[in-house]
Amino acid sequence: MKKTAYLFVIMAAVLWGTIGIFAKKLSAFGFDTLQIVSIRAIIASIAISIFLLFKNKELFKIDFRDSLYFVGTGIFSFVFFNWCYFIAINKTSLSVAAILLYTAPTMVMIFSAILFKEKMTKRKLVSLFLTFIGCILVTAFAGNAGQNISLTGILAGLGAGLGYALYSIFGRYALKKYDSITVTLYTFVFASIGLIAISNIRGMISLFSNTAALYYAISLGLFATVLPFLLYTKGLSYLETSKASIIATLEPIVATVIGITVFSEPITIFKISGILIVIFALFILREQSEQLVEEQEK
Numbered sequence: 001m002k003k004t005a006y007l008f009v010i011m012a013a014v015l016w017g018t019i020g021i022f023a024k025k026l027s028a029f030g031f032d033t034l035q036i037v038s039i040r041a042i043i044a045s046i047a048i049s050i051f052l053l054f055k056n057k058e059l060f061k062i063d064f065r066d067s068l069y070f071v072g073t074g075i076f077s078f079v080f081f082n083w084c085y086f087i088a089i090n091k092t093s094l095s096v097a098a099i100l101l102y103t104a105p106t107m108v109m110i111f112s113a114i115l116f117k118e119k120m121t122k123r124k125l126v127s128l129f130l131t132f133i134g135c136i137l138v139t140a141f142a143g144n145a146g147q148n149i150s151l152t153g154i155l156a157g158l159g160a161g162l163g164y165a166l167y168s169i170f171g172r173y174a175l176k177k178y179d180s181i182t183v184t185l186y187t188f189v190f191a192s193i194g195l196i197a198i199s200n201i202r203g204m205i206s207l208f209s210n211t212a213a214l215y216y217a218i219s220l221g222l223f224a225t226v227l228p229f230l231l232y233t234k235g236l237s238y239l240e241t242s243k244a245s246i247i248a249t250l251e252p253i254v255a256t257v258i259g260i261t262v263f264s265e266p267i268t269i270f271k272i273s274g275i276l277i278v279i280f281a282l283f284i285l286r287e288q289s290e291q292l293v294e295e296q297e298k
Contacts, residue, residue: 005238009247012228017254020094022220029213035204037082041191043221072170074190081163084156091153094259098252100157107165130281137274
């Protein structure tokens with residue numbers, strides 16, 4: 001079963017890496033960034049709710065006083081990180097946006113040191129430095145290959161990393177009381193509620209008169225959001241969290257390959273080097289986490 005679990009996590013990473021395809025297609029149909037984020041949140045909320053109706057209705061239950069956790073994971077994290085991520089995709093490229101998103105683990109490390117008093121080790125500092133160098137290589141030299149990299153795109157990519165990191169911070173509190181599926185469901189529910197208030201929902205509905213747009217919207221919600229989550233969660237049932245997280249770093253690689261093959265994005269030795277350096281930095285962090293877990297179990 002462990003071999004199947006590896007396959008589940010690999011499939012999840014590959015599906016997450018395809019997000020840019022659907023985002024770019026929906027943008028071309030006239031959807032703005034907030035509308036694309038709304039599509040992802042609303043469809044995911046509906047799909048996971050249906051899933052829980054058949055699996056375990058008890059997972060719907062939460063204490064109303066804990067809503068603040070899900071405001072954090074749903075609005076301050078999911079909405080903000082997706083909004084920034086889709087801007088970064090449109091302003092830079094799939095590979096640049098994906099690698100900037102993966103600055104999140106180092107941001108989590110910094111937040112954890114401040115909020116939870118976690119120790120800053122030499123390994124963590126090396127990882128932080130390597131991530132910084134990798135991001136410089138990916139972004140600063142991309143323009144030399146004829147790719148238009150804007151400051152707005154870079155800042156949006158880093159904002160996506162920040163928003164993604166906030167999920168781990170808010171989620172850490174929520175997971176003390178609730179199952180991971182419950183946390184994910186209400187993250188999407190609260191994100192949907194928040195987005196309805198600020199998105200042009202009427203305008204979004206009118207764009208669905210194009211059946212192709214409807215196809216890409218459903219695909220974004222199901223194949224690039226719900227399905228990878230279910231696969232990743234299933235894989236975690238049989239794998240250590242650290243190993244699953246390492247496998248998930250396939251996502252920026254997949255996004256890079258898609259950017260090159262589907263959207264003809266330029267590739268340079270600097271970009272490849274930067275991506276590999278960031279992934280290596282993530283391996284260092286995950287290895288540190290795995291060692292700490294083993295020490296605690298002894």
